[in-house]
Each structure stands twice: as C-alpha cells, then as structure tokens.
Amino acid sequence: MKPTQLFILIAILLAGGLWLYGTYFAKPRPPHKRPAGVTSPGDRRVEKTDSEWKQILSRSAYNITREQGTEWPGSSELTNEHRQGVYTCVCCRNPLFASTTKFDSHTGWPSFYAPIIPNAVYNEPDGNRTEVRCSVCDAHLGHVFNDGPEPTGLRYCMNGVALTFEQGK
C-alpha cells in the first residue's frame, strides 16, 4: 500500500469514527437555561430540541442562534437596511428591535440602541462581553456594548442572520 493510500484510509476511518461518535454517543446539548426572573412579552415561550431547530432554521441561522456563532461582518443585507419596520427573531418571530432605534455603527453588523420593549431580550455574561438572547426562545442574537449613541448609550450589536426584517410595521 502506498503512503497516500494509507493516509486516505486513515482519514476515512477517522471521519467514520467521528460520525459514529456524533450520531450514537455524543449527548445532546442541554437546552439553554433562562436565568431566574427573566420575563418575555405576553409570557410567550418557545422551546424546541436541537434537532427540531435544525429542521426549521437555515444552517447559518442554527449555528448563530443555537450554537452562539458570529456571522462575518458585512455579510448581512440587514446591516444596510434603512426602511421602516420591525426586526423579529428568526427562530420564534418575537419582535426585537424597531427600525427607529437602528443606527450605523460602521461595524458591519446591524446595530440598535434599544430593544423594542425592555423584556424582548435579556442579557447574560459572556466572558468580558455581555451576550443578548431572545426572551421567548433563548436564541443567541449578539452582544451589547456601552459605546452606543444617545439616548441609551448602548450598542446592541446583532447578527443579521438571527433577525427577520418585517417592513412597515
């Protein structure tokens, strides 16, 4: 057997082993626990298993909202969306941000200075940053920083893939 054939064989065995492990042995991630005291608009709640989320979300939306991914800056069309409307959660359609609070942060991510109502989202510590999640379904949306414009001084730095724009609402 040539070295290249051996290498390919080992690679196939490794990939197969990883697939078997992921399919049969890896435990599913436990659902995200919403911190005590967090409320949602109308007490609405959406809870699904990882495999159910995978079925209804695009691959990138799943990666960002359920696996805390971050989209490439400038990759979302919503960064340059200037029409009037409401930005809702891509997972559960919870209204999150109004276009009236959107501003151009020059970061490459859609940015807002406040949620549409205070309990539309909630914050959680994430290392030295503050993570922002949807209060209805716990989707990871992005992070919030203290360098935003008036009147709040906050910058909600969102992944466009986690949002759906609904015009004219």
Ligand SMILES: [Zn+2]
């Ligand atoms: Zn949601």
